[in-house]
Amino acid sequence: MIEDLPAPPGPGRPKDPAKREAILAAAQSLFLNNGYEGSSMDAIATEAGVSKLTLYSHFKDKEALFAAAVKATCETRLPRKLFLLEEGRSIRQVLLELGQAFHELANSPESIGLHRVMVTMATQNPALSRMFYDAGPQLLLQDLEQLLGEAHAQGLLHVPAPAHAAEHFCSLLKGGVHFRLMIGYDDALDAAEACRHVDEVVTLFVRAYAPLSSH
Structure with a gap:
């Protein structure tokens, strides 16, 4: 309201x-x-x-402020520079840095708390749920889709459907721990476990979307 x-x-x-x-x-x-x-x-x-x-x-109004707060949180934790293909950085390194930042954001107490709020609001105010998704997760997926599309154009990866690949990457990064955190079943991974998880996801992702010439 x-x-x-x-x-x-x-x-x-x-x-x-x-x-x-x-x-x-x-x-x-x-x-x-x-x-x-x-x-x-x-x-x-x-x-x-x-x-x-x-x-x-x-x-x-409050809805506009809520959307801005969600967007600001994402932009602070996932700055634009993480989505850029820069000379001297391999696609693996780009995905590792981006993956680490995303994993930290998605499984942070702030993010888990916000997602719990939105689950509560889903039936009470579906318009607000859509606003939340558009201001946060959707923008992230769009930025990641653009990055993967550029990697495909440069022959760094073979990603004919970058929108689908972006969702695959985010889902893999969240892993099972995200759901366990959401329901209060488990604690967040420690730094070493988180790094190992992100490294495994990036290795799997790069292998799955390797350029055709390398298959």
Whole structure:
């Protein structure tokens, strides 16, 4: 449900990026700790140390703020540079670095908590669930699809269906531990176990999508 909006602020004054960051940080904290419905715009403004007017000058409603918080989390943990094919870096090295960052994000307490919130909201607010998916997982898959498409074009991998391959890669990286974390059955892998898991996934993936000339 969208909360009532106050009158929009007058034009002319530029938005303060530091306040925007404070708002996003407060939103991330409250959404995770109190859930979506339990986090009001008033509470987020108070946590961020800004007025409600300032809050609404940056985000038109709570749904827009939620989507921005999800997107910001993904961009912080999975920066754009991880999706670039740069000279001097093999495709295996690119996938290892990306895989490690994705595995850490997907299985982090913050991500697990957010996914639990969305499972709760799935039947109550399916529009919000779609907004969450579009702002986070979908953007990640699109970036990964583009990366794999470029690797295919350069002959580094044979990936005729990069969208499917992107989903394969993410699913392999999550592994069984992600579901066990979701239901509180197990603890996260330690650093050594996580590195070994990502290395095994990348080895399998590169072998499965090796250029045809290397088969």
